[in-house]
Each structure stands twice: as C-alpha cells, then as structure tokens.
C-alpha cells in the first residue's frame with residue numbers, strides 16, 4: 309500500500325484565544341530557570357520534574373555553558389541511538405533535503421510523535437537542547453499535550469483506536485536516505501498500565517473504512533492547531549517532553565546555522581540495549 313498522501317502543513321501559529329494556552333503563557337509554569345544551578349540543583353530538578361509531569365513537557369532556560377545535558381537527562385531513563393547511529397544527535401538542516409518531508413530540513417513539520425514507525429516502543433522522552441538558535445523567524449518546536457483528548461474519547465472510539473492495526477512508515481527524507489522503517493500497530497496501546505499514543509498525519513496507512521480513525525486524526529490536528537505551545541530557542545535552552553502523550557512539530561525557518569542536539573530516552577521496559585552517551 310502506498311503511504312497516504314502528505315497533507316501540506318500550515319505552519320502552526322501562536323494562538324492567543326485558547327483559555328488553556330493563555331493560562332500557560334501567563335504563568336509560564338512549563339518554563340524552569342536553571343540560573344544558579346550549582347547552588348539550587350535540587351529545587352530546580354523538583355520544579356523541572358513537576359512541570360514535565362503536569363504539562364507533559366518542560367522548557368529549561370538560563371542554562372549555563374558547559375552544562376552536562378546527558379548527565380542530567382540520564383535520570384529519566386536510558387538512551388538509545390537515533391537515525392544517525394549516534395546517541396547524541398546533531399539536528400541541523402541537511403543541504404539538498406528541503407524538497408521532502410523530513411525532520412532534518414528547514415520546512416514545517418506536521419504534528420507527530422517520535423518513532424511512530426518503530427516496531428519496538430517509541431522513545432518515552434525526547435530532549436532537545438539548543439547549540440545555535442536560528443537567526444530570523446521560525447524554527448520553533450511546537451508542542452501539544454494530547455492526554456486529555458485521549459482520556460476523553462468515547463469508549464467505542466477508544467476500542468477502535470486500540471484494535472485497528474495500521475501501517476506506519478518513516479518520513480520521506482529517511483526513506484530517501486535508505487534508513488526508513490515500517491511497522492504495523494494501532495494508534496493507542498497500554499504498556500505496563502501507561503497510555504502510549506502513536507501519531508502521524510501523513511506517514512500512516514489507513515485501510516478503507518477507517519472513518520473513525522480519520523476523524524480522530526482530524527480532531528487531534530485541530531486541537532493541536534488551537535492549543536499548541538510554540539517554543540523559540542535561545543542558546544543552551546533545553547526542551548524535554550513525554551513522547552507517549554505529547555505531539556510535537558516544527559515551524560519552517562531559513563537559517564541553515566540552526567543547531568540543536570537531541571537525545572532519545574527509552575521506556576524502562578524497552579528491550580533494546582541501552583547506550584552510553
């Protein structure tokens with residue numbers, strides 16, 4: 309089966325009218341300052357874990373040069389390598405790849421969870437930190453906690469999303485590079501009593517008659533559009549989210565110097581071998 313046609317993304321925009329979004333922007337409770345980290349590491353770590361648990365994501369700011377990101381993130385689980393084969397991956401726009409849907413180019417992405425095409429479990433957490441922010445507009449990571457949408461599903465829809473086995477493929481960019489993967493699994497799964505959501509709008513293969521699934525995808529797309537939070541990076545910023553409940557995406561940008569680093573953190577029950585960063 310051919311992958312479903314790519315739906316062109318409208319770059320997600322900042323929205324000021326969603327009440328939850330307004331509260332979040334007002335309190336900025338998902339933002340945790342690392343200033344004076346040497347003296348207040350314990351308090352900062354508590355605030356960080358609290359934001360991650362409450363919102364599904366946390367944005368660390370004011371992080372000092374030389375901060376040990378892998379050492380800090382190791383508290384959340386073991387790491388495993390990304391598509392490059394490295395545990396700490398450099399996320400930079402690759403030349404000549406702007407014509408396909410691909411994480412390592414400069415175009416906007418669609419809302420998704422990482423690793424939806426993995427046969428194994430997708431990463432439990434994803435963390436990005438900023439080496440060089442982009443000059444000019446765009447290049448934001450956009451985030452939306454889908455936990456409430458999933459929890460409020462009618463029982464009949466939940467059953468469909470847990471039972472209907474769908475096809476999933478890697479992005480066109482990874483396939484072009486010859487490192488694409490394919491898998492089959494439902495959108496929702498429960499793993500050791502924890503809810504696992506896998507989500508893609510374009511790299512999912514829907515059999516005929518998947519109307520309820522299509523409605524769910526569209527509903528989540530709309531919720532993301534209205535309720536996402538767009539994070540602009542400053543140097544050393546750290547963004548960390550629960551990839552089993554939070555969707556992420558990216559706005560388009562121009563500056564080829566934009567440079568992030570990324571770590572994938574596996575779930576404790578993931579069978580893959582852990583790797584040292």
Ligand SMILES: [Fe+2]
Pocket residue numbers: 411420421422556
């Ligand atoms: Fe991604």
